[in-house]
Amino acid sequence: MKQVLEGSQAVAEAVRLARVQVISAYPITPQTHIVEFLSDYCATGKMNAKFLRVESEHSCMAALIGAQSTGVRTFTATSGQGLALMHELLHWASGARLPIVMAEVNRALAPGWNIWVDQTDSLAQRDTGWIQFYCEDSQEVIDTTLQAYKLAESVALPVMVVLDAFFLSHTYEPVDLPEQEEADRFLPPYEARFELDTKNPCTFGPLVPPAVYMEMRHDMAAAMDTALTNFARIEDEFEQIFGRRYGAVEAIACDDAEIVFVTSGTVTSTARLVLENLRARGEKLGILKIKLFRPFPFEFIRKALKGAKKVAVIDRNFSFGASGIFAQEVRAALCNAEVHAPVFGYIAGIGGRDVTPEVLEEIYWKTKNNAVPERESVWIGLQEVRHGN
Amino acid sequence: MAQKSQAQLTAENPIHIMPRSTQSTEANKTGSWRYLRPRYEEKTAPCSAACPAGEDIGKIEMLTTQGLFKEAWETILRENPFPGVCGRVCFHPCEGACNRGEFDDAIAIHSIERFLADTAERNDLKPLLERLPSRPEKVAIAGAGPSGLAAAWFLTLLGYTCDVFEASAEAGGILRWGIPLYRLPLTALRREIAQIEAQGVRIHTGRPVTADFLKDLERSYQAVYLACGHARTTALRVPGEEMDGVGDGLKFLEKVRNGEPPPVTGVCAVIGGGNTAVDVARSIVRLGGEALILYRRRRRDMPAFGDEVQMALEEGVKLTELVAPARVEKDGGRYVVTLRQMKVTGEEGGRGRVEPDDDKTIEVVVDRLFKATGAEAAEGWHNPPAADTGTLALSHCTLATRDGRNTLAWGGDLTNDIKSVVHAVASGKQAAIALDTLFREGPDAILPKFDACVVGNGPSLSMEVYMGGERRLRNRHVVSYGEINTDYFRYAPRMTQPRLVREERVRTFTEIDLRVSGNIAMREAERCFNCGLCNQCDNCHLFCPDLSVIHDQSAQGRHINYDYCKGCGLCVVECPRNAMTLEEEIR
């Protein structure tokens, strides 16, 4: 059914459609609308779920680990500081092979309180064993959240659905909201592989010596690899019911592109506009949107960038002491390819700074006019700021 | 459709290994950590070691607490055929050694023993006791007093045929002819004598053992046990002693017991400080006379039981301390007794040492006197021979093995330092064990055999141990108060032994101590620490952190699983009664 929904509500609706049973959340801007909608659904009976109003994000993830281990489908949402606080337990959720799904609203990290979009928070968690999807618009958010449960449960790993602060979370867009019956056809009730059960007692998370820990981690690694192929199959099923698919990556006009932008999140939407514009002026630009970040779709990326002469990665994040994170990952993907183009890394939109078409154009020309990258990362739009001393 | 595809996906993506445990830790045998090893080991309670008969008192109290009165009574009978007698007349050295005495008050072991005998009587119980197979040897016993009867009892349990020869008309010795009825009623005594006979002992009354009869006995019996007692009162050796008015304390008691009490109106003096003197004095009061005890030392030095002295004084008996008779003179119908005054010049063996206080004397005028300063064997040949080769002098009996002839043994008051009923029982037991060993293995085996069945540090012996009973597994170590974990006990007052009030006592010879109910007896027995014995409190099982104390069907009721026991020692410390031992683990 077509509706105009705020991005946050789109998340909440998807959670409702997924028939989540236990929700736990701690409020943090700009995630708050998500949890407020869900609170309301639980209170009015629109959703049959328990809502745990825990006292911190760390407790939030702990509660979900407890609930999921007891055999129910769970959900939470957080952002920025909250995600950072959860860090220890993100590792725990994946190591415990729990298919928890979380909506993560990309927000800048303090100090300097900054509630606006920045990808550093979610990318800083890229090692935690969570599958990560970066969404471009509200429709994608709804679809990806539903798919996330199916994918998570298929490989027994948790999934993070990432959306930009305010640009996605607080923007109203028309979306096609699935009916409950359709969602049920796509996503069956949760059947836990293992759970806390008095009839069949076991102990989760005991001491694990070196002799077997490595094997457990390897099993997780293998599951991550499988997630990649499972995702394609899940998208097949989704497309059959709903008529939509996204792909782990989306290559736009890459076949004959000389320069390919690598983007993620809402920047992709802006990039599409700039693509149209530049192509109309005869520039051979392509866009590679990365949706699935973990597991990193090495093959898809290598394939999409095979023909490019230059690659320009736009990172709305930074790994201090290194470079933008998408750039690092793309460089790593291309390193062992037979031939690959130089990768230009650009840092833009940090801490909510707007990534306008002009910013993307600047990036295009910088890329075109330099044979090789002048340095690992080029920060776009830096200003001289003087306030007091 | 969704379910099927999800199930398929899940099946295609199994988790091979994750942090999830499904096995127990039982394969980890933590017993290998141990360097100290606990085990169940019962030890000796101080009361049982202090009891000359070696009664298994801790066990008796435990069984009483559990309401197993018959079993408790039988436990006594294994070591002493006279619970009803001793429960009335014994001076209970057990209570003096009782560890509970250091906590609050000693257990009223004496009252409980009597209760058990009373219960057996009331229900006409017949004991079921272990007996060894019949032996060919026969033993003759001279004297049916406590020592002779005890010897007969034990020898019968050991398989021997016993004949007891008693001079007087009825068996019992001092129990029948000495101790007054208000301490020991006739029914109680007769029941226990009948019980001895029921085991197969033959008692022949009116058959005194003369020197000649002894020679006959020597021919027909492989051993003769002489337990004739001290039937003759020692002389005062003062002028006037032979006069009519100067009576023999023992004979007086005998006449009273025979139903022919001599007239004792007026003032009667009793010379002496032992139980006989007190018995005489208290009997006089009941017969309407006034009694005056004249004793050469102080009240606290009197060998008579403290309780008895106390009751005597309450009943109106008067006591003059530190006086010794010098002479007796007749004065009309009365007698003047001149007494030398004594003074205490020091302490000796727990009693005061006295000597005449210059030449000070006092005189008392009385209607008659009774001598009760001590007793000795009625015939000189009753006494055991001096120690020499061929004579074995044990703590409570003497044995003389003679080549080519039968064995003679002596016991009871004839051999014992302390002249009491329970010591007499100890003599009977020693003689029985000595003779049994002699018959089976020869004289050299006697001392080692004694060693093997001694209780605590001795000299008390246990017949149950000698006969191979469970008690033999106990460690001889006597449990001290410091070894009791008193955290598990609450202060609880000792029971009060109900008694006739003074006014009622002095009118009759009715028994003074009254019966107690099962309720009171059990409650009192529950106060017992059961030193060194396992009373199944289960603390060990309760507190073991390693689940290594396992309940089972064995007599102990539990065992230690040494596969897992880490030797922490908690069970040993939390055992309130030191019934466990922690020792070095030997690998």
Added chain:
Amino acid sequence: MEIELTEREFMYPGHVGCPGCGAAIAMRFVLKALGEKMMMVMPACCWSVIAGPYPTSTLKIPVIHSAFETGGATASGVRAALDMKGDTETTVVTWAGDGGTFDIGFQALSGAVERNEDFIYVCYDNEAYMNTGIQRSSSTPYGAWTTTTPGKDWKKMRKKNIVEALVAHRIPYAATASISHPEDLIRKVQKAKSIKGSRFLHIFASCPTGWKIPSEMAVKIARMAVQTNIFPLYEVEDGLHYTINLKPKRFPVREYFKIQGRFQHLTDQDLEVIQKMVDEDWALLLRKAGEHA
């Protein structure tokens, strides 16, 4: 001892607790009192290791080990899931040490209790971070040596009163208990089981290794703590009604301290100060219970 206790065991031998481990005794009692319809949340503590390594477990009931801070939160999640599955019989129990309760786990505990989550939180208290090698916690008593309060830096802060902190939340049921008083402990566990909402049990679980006492003294030392009023046995219902379960004869604290290696450095003056503190706390407790010294 007269206790009605099931013969069944809910744990296996072969666990790796130190000899004389008070925490193992406490676990055994609590399991017996609660029975098999229970699930246990176990944040990091000695028992995380005692329970044995993969693929084994000492415990026969379902257990989820969890991160150090999360005792209260993980249990909230387990409870919510059970409720969603319609299971009204299974008791959710958090089993945590003093570290995971008084310090790093306090937030989650407070949060869960404030929400009146329906679970039993059991803190077995060995008065330091024992699992990591005897470092001080806010439960370590005044006067104690630990590896982080060594020498002259012995702990000069009082032991945090966790029960009172939770009483301030108006928790439906909070009680202290000791491994030395099993009947009292088991009665309280069974009483807690019958109450809905948050319930807290503070169990005194001595640690021979950390307190430097012989292993065989573990129960006795716990008893002495009760007998000296250092660890009083009491219950509080609805954060209002105090019941003091035992009024011991008030043995002086001196002997309790002298026996333990972790208190060897204390002088007579220190012990006098401590005696005053104990007497003060006891008088305060009596007042709360509406009684007088």
